Amino acid sequence: MCGIVGYVGTQQALPILIEGLRRLEYRGYDSAGIVLFEGNSLTAEKSAGKINKLEEILRGKTFNATEGIAHTRWATHGEPTDLNAHPHFDCKNKIALVHNGIIENYRALKVVLEKQGHKIGTDTDTEILVHLIEEYYEGNLTEAVRMALTQVEGTYGIAVISSYEPGKIIAARKGSPLVIGHGQGENFVASDVSAILAHTKRAVYLNEGEIVTVTADGYVITTIDKVHRTPHVEEISWTLDMIEKGGYNHFMLKEIHEQPSTLGNAIRGRLNFEEGIPRLNGLNLQYDQLRRIKRIIITACGTSWHSALIGEYMIEELAKIPVEVEYASEFRYRSPVIEEGTILFVISQSGETADTLAALREARRRGVTVLGICNMVGSSIARETDGGVYIHAGPEIGVASTKAFTSQIMVLALITVLLGRMRHLSVQQGMDLMHSLQAIPEKVDRILQKEAEIKKIAERYYKTNNFLYLGRGINFPVALEGALKLKEISYIHAEGYPAAEMKHGPIALIDKNLPVVVIALRDSVYDKVLSNIAEIKARNGQIIAIANEGDTEIAERVDHVIYIRLFPCNFLPIIWRY
Ligand code: BG6
Numbered sequence: 001m002c003g004i005v006g007y008v009g010t011q012q013a014l015p016i017l018i019e020g021l022r023r024l025e026y027r028g029y030d031s032a033g034i035v036l037f038e039g040n041s042l043t044a045e046k047s048a049g050k051i052n053k054l055e056e057i058l059r060g061k062t063f064n065a066t067e068g069i070a071h072t073r074w075a076t077h078g079e080p081t082d083l084n085a086h087p088h089f090d091c092k093n094k095i096a097l098v099h100n101g102i103i104e105n106y107r108a109l110k111v112v113l114e115k116q117g118h119k120i121g122t123d124t125d126t127e128i129l130v131h132l133i134e135e136y137y138e139g140n141l142t143e144a145v146r147m148a149l150t151q152v153e154g155t156y157g158i159a160v161i162s163s164y165e166p167g168k169i170i171a172a173r174k175g176s177p178l179v180i181g182h183g184q185g186e187n188f189v190a191s192d193v194s195a196i197l198a199h200t201k202r203a204v205y206l207n208e209g210e211i212v213t214v215t216a217d218g219y220v221i222t223t224i225d226k227v228h229r230t231p232h233v234e235e236i237s238w239t240l241d242m243i244e245k246g247g248y249n250h251f252m253l254k255e256i257h258e259q260p261s262t263l264g265n266a267i268r269g270r271l272n273f274e275e276g277i278p279r280l281n282g283l284n285l286q287y288d289q290l291r292r293i294k295r296i297i298i299t300a301c302g303t304s305w306h307s308a309l310i311g312e313y314m315i316e317e318l319a320k321i322p323v324e325v326e327y328a329s330e331f332r333y334r335s336p337v338i339e340e341g342t343i344l345f346v347i348s349q350s351g352e353t354a355d356t357l358a359a360l361r362e363a364r365r366r367g368v369t370v371l372g373i374c375n376m377v378g379s380s381i382a383r384e385t386d387g388g389v390y391i392h393a394g395p396e397i398g399v400a401s402t403k404a405f406t407s408q409i410m411v412l413a414l415i416t417v418l419l420g421r422m423r424h425l426s427v428q429q430g431m432d433l434m435h436s437l438q439a440i441p442e443k444v445d446r447i448l449q450k451e452a453e454i455k456k457i458a459e460r461y462y463k464t465n466n467f468l469y470l471g472r473g474i475n476f477p478v479a480l481e482g483a484l485k486l487k488e489i490s491y492i493h494a495e496g497y498p499a500a501e502m503k504h505g506p507i508a509l510i511d512k513n514l515p516v517v518v519i520a521l522r523d524s525v526y527d528k529v530l531s532n533i534a535e536i537k538a539r540n541g542q543i544i545a546i547a548n549e550g551d552t553e554i555a556e557r558v559d560h561v562i563y564i565r566l567f568p569c570n571f572l573p574i575i576w577r578y
Pocket of ligand 1: 347
């Protein structure tokens with residue numbers, strides 16, 4: 001994922017931009033670059049590889065610049081080379097641009113621009129855009145950017161500076177987030193607030209199709225159709241230590257360990273024990289509207305899609321409302337049948353995932369009420385939904401979602417109880433469920449205390465090439481999520497399966513070299529899971545079971561057991577009897 005940071009003010013821009021790039025490193029990148037306005041011209045350095053390499057190139061050079069933009073690139077069009085790294089320039093090196101997103105019609109634009117005499121030197125889609133701006137430039141940079149963007153198909157978050165008009169950054173977004181950092185006598189532009197949080201906590205999120213002209217003293221926002229927009233400044237509640245590693249080796253580990261507190265945050269102030277009804281006022285739905293819901297569609301991507309599946313099990317079990325879960329990337333491109341009485345939930349940690357955002361917009365075009373379950377306050381999804389529930393998990397810097405997953409499930413559990421209470425759950429049942437939810441953070445803490453034990457198992461299997469994860473019922477999506485995490489982080493091929501499906505194919509793969517993680521809790525399908533364990537053992541598979549404490553029987557049947565202390569309700573993977 002690419003990252004953008006820009007600065008205009010009175011301080012030296014270089015250290016601010018480098019620090020901003022470092023804060024964006026977590027998004028992953030393969031090259032980095034920076035351009036400063038210095039003297040009367042633009043000075044740039046860029047290189048494939050890590051930011052350290054860029055710093056190495058910059059070391060020993062002195063700059064005196066109070067304006068610049070910088071970028072971390074994740075190659076899509078053109079290999080990750082020094083040449084293809086951003087910024088890109090017009091023919092006269094007077095205009096520089098950094099870009100997140102994809103210019104889909106760049107080939108057609110390139111043909112036209114080359115006929116007009118532009119020399120295009122890189123393999124990127126991005127370079128086309130800066131030549132287009134050059135083509136339109138007639139003394140007004142903002143206007144040239146606007147005109148160029150009217151020609152572009154695709155997605156972009158861009159920042160542009162030019163030696164024609166010093167002291168200005170022009171930025172625009174469509175499908176790729178951008179935020180303006182509001183400072184005192186200085187202003188910032190970034191693709192993510194983490195990049196600017198050290199300098200300001202006041203942020204203005206650009207909306208789709210908006211262009212902003214940022215100077216040291218202010219910013220003017222218009223739409224691509226030249227409609228003037230009044231900026232809405234939001235106060236960011238995050239602190240700097242929330243986006244730092246805090247003594248952990250990496251962000252993902254820190255975020256895993258944050259779960260007892262993030263799960264607590266997800267329920268704080270929301271448990272109304274007296275009535276047995278969670279308080280979720282952000283949904284903006286009255287009780288009679290909640291009662292009228294006939295069907296729910298939940299759409300999301302990746303890990304958020306797995307939490308949606310868990311939501312399906314919980315809502316159907318407790319609230320008896322039919323739920324359908326669909327990948328946002330599928331929902332947006334097909335023509336789903338949406339009956340009267342349907343509401344759509346979108347789940348997204350970042351609130352910016354392009355497919356989820358597109359699915360949301362498609363549903364809204366069809367007149368469906370769309371509710372969000374989001375982490376990022378002020379994100380596009382949070383702003384474009386009719387209502388929703390924040391999970392309040394704090395910044396999730398690790399690219400593979402962890403703490404957001406459990407907080408999403410927690411919020412889905414709250415929604416389940418709310419919907420159930422609107423139908424047939426009694427006050428007492430609502431209260432009991434909420435007590436169970438309240439007890440979860442402490443239970444998660446106990447599981448985290450087993451880190452050393454779990455690490456030993458990981459050390460035993462880390463060289464394995466394949467893994468299988470099995471679960472039944474509501475633990476099936478948990479198995480899917482386990483397999484996804486292993487793939488994404490360990491580069492070990494892993495598949496998640498409903499345990500019973502194993503015999504319809506994957507069983508062929510089982511031998512002594514295949515570790516299988518089996519979620520085997522003492523729930524209504526426990527005996528069936530034991531049969532699956534027997535099938536695996538008959539083929540000499542290695543089994544790591546996740547089981548309830550006290551289950552000595554299972555220890556005799558598997559190779560390793562990770563015990564968890566309490567007993568699950570049948571329907572909720574994270575609601576433990578208290
Ligand atoms: C992927 C991440 O790229 O995006 C996953 O690796 C994440 O961890 C997915 O679940 C969806 O993101 P979001 O922000 O919409 O929940």
